[in-house]
Amino acid sequence: MFCGFVRTHCYKVAITALAALVFLExxxxxxxxxxxxxxxxxxxxxxxxxxxxxxxxxxxSSDVSYSATSNMTLIALQxxxxxxxxxxxxxxxxxxxxxxxxxxxxxxxxLVGRTNVSKIAMPMEAFQEKYGPxxxxxxxxxxxxxxxxxxxxxxxPYRKREEHLQLFIQHIHPFLQRQQIDYGIFVVEQSGDTPFxxxxxMNIGAAEALRQDEFQxxxxxxxxxxxxxxxxxxxxxxxxRHMSVAIDVFKYRLPYEGLFGGVSSMxxxxxxxxxxxxxxxxxxxGEDDDMSSRIKYHKLIISRYPPSIARYTMLSHKKARPNPxxxxxxxxxxxxxxxxxxxxxxxxxxxxxMKPLYIHILVDIKPS
Numbered sequence: 154m155f156c157g158f159v160r161t162h163c164y165k166v167a168i169t170a171l172a173a174l175v176f177l178e179x180x181x182x183x184x185x186x187x188x189x190x191x192x193x194x195x196x197x198x199x200x201x202x203x204x205x206x207x208x209x210x211x212x213x214s215s216d217v218s219y220s221a222t223s224n225m226t227l228i229a230l231q232x233x234x235x236x237x238x239x240x241x242x243x244x245x246x247x248x249x250x251x252x253x254x255x256x257x258x259x260x261x262x263x264l265v266g267r268t269n270v271s272k273i274a275m276p277m278e279a280f281q282e283k284y285g286p287x288x289x290x291x292x293x294x295x296x297x298x299x300x301x302x303x304x305x306x307x308x309x310p311y312r313k314r315e316e317h318l319q320l321f322i323q324h325i326h327p328f329l330q331r332q333q334i335d336y337g338i339f340v341v342e343q344s345g346d347t348p349f350x351x352x353x354x355m356n357i358g359a360a361e362a363l364r365q366d367e368f369q370x371x372x373x374x375x376x377x378x379x380x381x382x383x384x385x386x387x388x389x390x391x392x393x394r395h396m397s398v399a400i401d402v403f404k405y406r407l408p409y410e411g412l413f414g415g416v417s418s419m420x421x422x423x424x425x426x427x428x429x430x431x432x433x434x435x436x437x438x439g440e441d442d443d444m445s446s447r448i449k450y451h452k453l454i455i456s457r458y459p460p461s462i463a464r465y466t467m468l469s470h471k472k473a474r475p476n477p478x479x480x481x482x483x484x485x486x487x488x489x490x491x492x493x494x495x496x497x498x499x500x501x502x503x504x505x506x507m508k509p510l511y512i513h514i515l516v517d518i519k520p521s
Contacts (some may be wrong), residue, residue, distance in 0.1 A: 173194045190319040215490060257299035258490055263331040267382040270466040276320045281509050284326050291507035292322075293337045294330060301335035303389045306368040308358030309340045309376050309511075310351045311412060314316050317376045317468050322510050324379045331383050337365065338511035340376075343504060343518060349473065352430035352440035356498050359424060361505070361514055370420045372396070387418065392456040393448050394418040398463035413448070413455060414441030415463065427451050428494035431486060437472075439479030443486040449488035463473075497521075 199357075274280075288294055295301065305326070311318065318340065329336050341358040343349060355373045362368050370389035378397055397415030399405035416441060427447040434440040448455060455464060504515035 162456050189235075220521055227454070233324075240367055257301050257333040259302065261331060261333040261386075263333065264383050265331065266384055270324065270379045270381055272320065272466075272468065274316070274323055276404070277319060277323075277510075280323050280419050283375045285509055287330065288326075288478050288510065291512040292326070292510040293336065295327070295335045296330075296333045297397055299333065299471055301333055303334055304365075304366065304369050305334055305336045305372060305387055305389065306359070306362035306370075307336055307338045307372045307374055307387070308355050308362065309338065309374055310349075310354035310358070311340050311342045311376055312349055312505045314376050317470065318467060321376050321379065325374075326382055326510065328334040328380060329387060333390075334387055336387070337362065340511050340516060341514045341516060344449050345348070345517065347519060348435040348476070349437070350432070350435050350518060352434050352444075353432045353498070353500070354516070355374055356429045356432065357500050357514070357516055357518075359421075359429065360495070360498065361502075361512075363421070364514070365426055369419060370418060371424060372416065373413075374416050378465045379468065380416075381466055385464070388419050389420050392454050394421055394456045396458070396463055397459070397465045398457050399460035402467045405460060407457075408458065411445045411455070413443065413445040417441075417444075423453060425495065427453070428490050428496055429498070430521075431482070431493050432498060433482050434476060434479060435492060436474060436476030436479070438475050439483055443483050446483070446492045448486045450490060 188510055214452075287297075307329075309318075309321070322338070325338070339362050341354045341361070355371075358373075359371050362371065371386050378400070380396075387396075390493045393413070395413050395415075395417050397417075398407055400415065427444070427450075430440055431443045431447075434443065443454065497519065499518075501512065501517040503517055504513070508511045
């Protein structure tokens with residue numbers, strides 16, 4: 154009787170043990186297979202792409218040798234299962250580089266919202282010491298940890314505003330860096346004593362910026378306006394954007410609906426479509442309203458952020474003498490846009506200097 158009991162239960166124990174072994178073997182097999190699949194996906198190589206992709210400046214001619222007639226290349230594709238912040242993190246004797254970073258978030262995690270604007274500048278040497286290491290030649294900035302969604306040229310029409318320029322530069326660099334934007338600042342200075350032509354200087358700034366890089370959009374910026382809220386992003390808008398909606402000297406109210414002055418943003422495509430600004434406005438006023446007419450004429454609309462975000466502080470300055478001919482010039486501005494603007498822009502570039510914090514362009518312009 155005792156032997157029969159033992160035989161019966163021994164069979165059960167043996168069957169249970171066998172089932173456990175099968176389960177463990179299957180489980181470990183799946184684990185190793187999945188782990189191998191992840192690694193395989195992360196280092197998947199495309200051997201038929203037309204060229205070898207290598208980050209600019211990271212690969213010397215001595216690092217890789219290949220036939221000019223060969224179509225075989227190596228491109229590593231990131232697995233969707235990988236949490237690594239880089240598309241390629243491959244260290245090999247022949248290819249010693251780290252790959253292209255992922256895209257920056259659409260909304261930067263570095264934003265702080267509304268801040269107090271300081272009207273007291275620190276010594277430029279101290280500012281350069283703090284922010285200079287983050288900048289490339291000419292003050293060019295790219296986020297170090299991710300690839301920006303937008304490549305933006307900030308265009309500053311300028312003449313004899315040294316104090317304002319210093320304050321602006323010290324304010325705008327940390328402001329834009331918190332937005333994780335790839336940007337360059339172009340200060341376009343008019344030489345001589347002819348009446349100031351803000352619009353032509355902005356056309357020149359756009360033209361010169363495109364000589365430097367393939368900027369996707371422009372922000373045209375008066376040097377005496379400082380943004381108060383970094384949620385007012387200097388990105389590329391779907392429609393032309395008037396950015397300086399609420400300015401302190403106007404009690405943070407929009408003076409009139411068609412206003413496009415102060416600070417504005419346009420994509421390169423839209424700016425070329427409207428033929429840029431008019432070149433005919435010598436002296437203060439008129440060019441912004443003329444651009445507003447061009448935008449409407451080309452079936453575009455003026456967009457704006459809410460006034461609670463699009464806030465600016467204006468630095469005090471002596472008011473310029475208004476252009477007495479501005480209303481006459483504005484009368485047929487929309488129809489004239491095809492022949493007056495980027496298409497007939499003429500200027501003499503006297504100087505282009507890659508300063509530590511911005512690119513300075515000195516130009517000579519005269520009425521045609």
